[in-house]
Amino acid sequence: MITVLCGGVGAAKFLEGLTHANVDEEIVAVVNVGDDEEMYGLHISPDIDTIIYTLADLVDRERGWGIKGESYQSLDRLKELGAPTWFTLGDRDIGLHLFRRHLLDSGHTLSEVTAQLTERHNLPIEILPSTNQRLRTMILAEGDPDELLTFQRYFVERRHQPTVKGIFFTGSEKAKPAPGVVEAIEASRVVIIAPSNPLLSIAPILSISQIRDALEKERGKTVAISPIVGGRAIKGPADRILESLGYPISPEGAAKVLAPYISTMVIDSVDFDLAKGLEDSGLRVVVTNTIMDGLEAKIDLAKRVLSEMKAHS
């Protein structure tokens, strides 16, 4: 078994490579839900949905999220009626959110809904929300006065422009891992932290104490792929957030967040000069191409990570 801790777009690309890498082990994705948002009664799980759409080849490849060839009739109508429409929801995407609402209202857990979605899309992996409880990433955004925003309000509505002064995970004290999460971490040969934003996508998973404890114990078999390459985030605001919270904008910044949970770090070839410093801090370092700009590159990265961890174990 291989477990992958996942945010959205970067993780989805990595999983695409992994599922095409002729792995004969079961793959389990443990996915961030701190970004989830309720809107018009819909329950939106952006990271889970991005992974589903990507693996089902429904995804809009240009954006990295949402469904290709979407229409926006419902959203246009909401706009006409004067509802807030800062969050882009296509009609087919809304269909999935209505389906999720329908099952949640019938008493199913987010895990169960996600399992049904995985099955209906014939996906070759198991997708587990990190928790079935309400856990939300809240951003303290600089302003006058400062504001506490849900992740989506910060990320989408404010286009991740405000300086981040703090990140909080409300509900994390009470949140239990979803069924199977700790078991997957324990039973896996390798645990991979996908190249996702460490502070916004991985930290909410780590904010659940039982997951954090399991990962600390399994540190020896855990590897993280740095989402910071050449001093910049591949996508999104990870670089600016690392900076504003006092972390280096480099694999070292990611390592600072993830070090207690990993033994190995994969960094991009352009950052080869940082390997020594990371090794000195006690990490094993793998230097390779981490830019997943096509299926081949995704598969190569997945294979390289797995072979390194096999060689190491």
Place this chain on the structure above:
Amino acid sequence: MITVLCGGVGAAKFLEGLTHANVDEEIVAVVNVGDDEEMYGLHISPDIDTIIYTLADLVDRERGWGIKGESYQSLDRLKELGAPTWFTLGDRDIGLHLFRRHLLDSGHTLSEVTAQLTERHNLPIEILPSTNQRLRTMILAEGDPDELLTFQRYFVERRHQPTVKGIFFTGSEKAKPAPGVVEAIEASRVVIIAPSNPLLSIAPILSISQIRDALEKERGKTVAISPIVGGRAIKGPADRILESLGYPISPEGAAKVLAPYISTMVIDSVDFDLAKGLEDSGLRVVVTNTIMDGLEAKIDLAKRVLSEMKAHS
């Protein structure tokens, strides 16, 4: 002021005539909510929506409900995912239901949501839900075993095929009239019961005791337009339901339901031979063309009803 008690399609057509009849009085529609249904977290108010779509000239004229030129991307997706999709929801229609959910979740009443929708569509009338409380028309449908169905499950999912053994209005004991309903009935010069199904569309309004009491007191100024013409319902199952519950399939059947609340009944010219019997039962009867097969016919009917009630008062 003129108040119209309304179901869906027939009432919407009548209101279309009334709003084009150069009436200089305020028009208030008091609309049935017994048909409302919650689905995928959406709150659907079919009768209110049909009236809005019709008066806003958005309606699919062929069907009499829904929006013309609709797309069904969300519903197709729900179908693919295996959700129950017996209720047809177009993408633009879903936009309105999401808007309603959004406002209800923000603490607004159905009245307030309806007022916003009326304003956003620039409609020339006031639309009041009969109540803001949960009141649902439940159908006891013949079968083995008999089943208690929500109105939409009976009407749409079962295509109104089961024999109706009974009709119940759950929540009616506790339901209060929405703000303005009783006031409108009391202040109006004329109260018109639209040509809607008396047992399924008007009876749920009458099931609210304060509305019933107000109507009984204002009986002298109240007129009903028979939805039964030539022994058949213009639309829907009113004829079969009247029959299965022991009412004549004729204006007399409608009169039996509505008699305590009306002084005048409008019947179609083809039913002229029934006028005498209705008059003998104590009703004033107006015989005219009630088939609203075009805007002219709708306007003529509205004008005729108003002039009769003026002459009478």
